Amino acid sequence: MNFLISDEATNPLRVAIIGAGPAGFYSADQLFKEFADRVQVDMYDRLPTPFGLVRYGVAPDHLKIKSVTKLYERIANKTGYRFWGNVEFGKHIDLGDLRAHYNCIVFAYGAKGSRRLGIPGENLQGSHAATDFVAWYNGHPDYSSCTFDLAVDTAVVVGIGNVAVDVARVLCLTEEELLQSDIADYALDALLKSNVKEVVLLGRRGPAQAAFTNPEAKELGNLQGADIHVAAEEAELDTLSSQELDIDGDKITVRKVEIIQNFAERKYNSKSKIIRMRFLTSPIEMFNNGADKVSGMRLVKNEIYRSEQGSLKSRPTDVYEDIDAGLVFRSVGYLGSAVSGIPFDAKSGIICNSEGRILDPKTQEFLIGMYTSGWIKRGPTGVIGTNKEDSIESINCLIEDVKSGKMLMPTSKCFSKVEELVRSRQSDLFTFDDWKRIDNMEIANGDLVGRPRVKFTSTLSMLKVLGRR
Secondary structure, three states, X not given: OOOOOOOOOOOOEEEEEEOXXXXXXXXXXXXXXXXXXXXXEEEEXXXXXXXXXXXXXXXXXXXXXXXXHXXXXXHHOOOOEEEEEOOOEOOXXXXXXXXXXXXXXXXXOOOOEEOOOOOOOOOOEOXXXXXXXXXXXXOOOOOOOOOOOOOOOEEEEEOOOHHHHHHHHHHHOOHHHHHOOOOOHHHHHHHHOOOXXXXXXXXXXXXXXXXXXXHHHHHHOOOOOEEEXXXXXXXXXXXXXXXXXXXXXXXXXXXXXXXXXXXXXXXXXXXXXXXXXXXOEEXXXXXXXXXXXXXXXXXXXXXXXXXXXXXXXXEEEEEEEEEEOOEEEEOOOEEOOOOOOOOEEOOOOEEOEEOOEEEEOOOOEEEEEEEEOOHHHHOOOOOOOHHHHHHHHHHHHXXXXXXXXXXXXXXXXXXXXXXXHHHXXXXXXXXXXXXXXXXXXXXXXXXXXXXXXXXXXXXXXHHXXXXXX
């Protein structure tokens, strides 16, 4: 094989993957399928634990979805795999370090930022990015000290994708439902004391354009302690959406509309909480209660129109409505961020690439040995499984390039030197064996209280478990 620098046994293909979420693991899997024991994969993550948004983004009551980590564990057990957590690209290692030690580098670090609404009052106290709330209740070390005022009666979630639905659902879970989840202990305590009785979901477009998946929507109708309500007039499709659905006949969208319209036909069961799902409605201003805290918002009614490109979009009308709200979660999308030395498109929030090959937007030339996968490649779309095909596309490009000799030539001939370098920069790094010890302890602690697991929510607490503090 011409991808080897010299001898296969001593010089396998060296690949660094930045990011230990789904895209990182699917990339590693494809590399092992192609090269077997002739590849060394080092996976870096700025967090001490692997699995990215599976651990810190998937809702705590969605344990079945989180079981995908069993596949990732099998990948991590490959002889040529190493995990180095609590190691941040740009802080502990840089592009020059990686170029000196690897043939290929795959950036798969996801999108941790949040898009903004751009309306007056957005920065008031009580107005939060939904992604911050999600990270908080999932025990993300960067967000464990966040606070959210759950003493209010009404919370508004701006957006109607899966993250928005997760936030609404978590706010309405009963004690029994919460105890069956792996939610962080401090979030469990806060939610059990919550006074939130009403959650309003705001969708700027109609039912046919709702971004949530059908399983997520159906869950809202099966909560133990919350009713779901949709106004009949907002559940009806506009003429353009109805015509388009008749033509396309998309079964998933048809079913989605049916679910929403069934919600509109429901009778209240007098549960303790209610979720109101709104459509064709957008916030244009948040109100200040006089103490720099949000007290409500002004909404505008939207209408669907066909753009010049032929797609259906929404635009505001002259119909307005004011509602009360003591807590607002902005759920209008994750946003990727740039890293030093890698071309980045700030508008779309992705690394500049073509099918996973990173390219210079000025010259349109590919950067040899540089690839990207996952949300930072395509934007925050799809579900966990979407990252598999996305990663396969990127790694197939890498494989094609390596077989034609297009790769980096490391200046360091001794592969063990990279571990010495990383440990010299970050003495508190975490290996996959460290993670397995943490994982076992979390599960054991959960067994003691009848829960799936009790998470460690700080790097310090994890170091203490490992006896390193």
